[in-house]
Amino acid sequence: MNKNILLLLIFSLALAGCGTGTVSEGSANGESSEETVNEQVKESETEIPAEETGTEKEVDNVDFNQYRSPVKTVKTFSQDEFTITHEITDQNGDYVQELVKFGDVSTLSIYEWNERGYSLVYSEENPQSQESLIEEFETVESPKEIVSISNKGEGGNLEWEMVASNEEVTVPxxxxxxxxxxKKTITSETTGQKTITSRYFASEMGLIKEVTEIDGENGYTIVTELESITK
Known part of the structure; x- marks a missing residue:
């Protein structure tokens, strides 16, 4: 390992020496070293940093409305030996109404959804009616579970952060x-144990995968993936 580092150091010094020799040779031939340096500075000034042309610029052009699930379509997810179904029962320009079934439990949720993300504004467990509520819906509670692609980061915080915008994901x-x-991370104030949740959204398909990781000595991982779609 030390031998490789030493060779790399020698190689780097050799390259530096070659660069210095080239400038000296140019000066000896009557060429202006100052002019050469100025040209190099101009070239470096015209280069656009990769960060400015990469993910940040792509995200600014993303419309999260394109990442809604299709209406009247039942998506079935697999989670170990369990199955979970998600169905968008209705939506309009402002809201998305979803019915999630996990075993004997049904949850009706309404999300306020726009081009930058979504937030949970209504939730009811085992609703008596599954009819649409969004036609004349008005938010009366503070939004929960705010997901915004404008909030970029590594996912190490309590708030949802957009970690990547151009992933390739394979599910069943x-x-x-x-x-x-x-991605977001919740850290227990008592034990320090971290719960890391990652959600993957595909264009015109919505959520396709969710991964929950619990760290620590007795940690475990729960993977929920899209398995089938019925209309």
Whole structure:
């Protein structure tokens, strides 16, 4: 290992020496070293940093409305030996109404959804009616579970952060490109144990995968993936 580092150091010094020799040779031939340096500075000034043309610029052009699930379509997810179904029962320009069934439990949720993300504004467990509520819906509670692609980061915080916008993800249902990865981390104040949740959203398909990781000595991972779609 030390031998490789030493060779790399020698190689780097050799390159530096070659560069210095080239400038000296140019000066000896009557060429202006100052002019050469100025040209190099101009070239470096015209180069655009990769960070400015990469993910940040791509995210600014993303419309999260394109990442809604299709209406009247039942998506079945697998989670170990369990199955979970998600169905968008209705939506309009502002809201998305979803019914999630896990075993004998049904949860009706309404999300306020726009081009930058979504937030949970209504939730009811085992609703008596599954009819649409969004036609004349008005938010009366503070939004919860705010997910915004404008909030970029590594996913190490309590708030959802967009970690990537162009992932390639394969689930039992199929493969997807241009997937958005949102992540958040909840740290226990008593034990320090971390719960890391990652959600993957595909264009015109919505959520396709969720991974929950619990760290620590007795940690475990729960993977929920899209398995089938019925209309």
């Amino acid at each position: 249902y199929g493969s997807f490109k241009g997937v958005i990865l949102m």
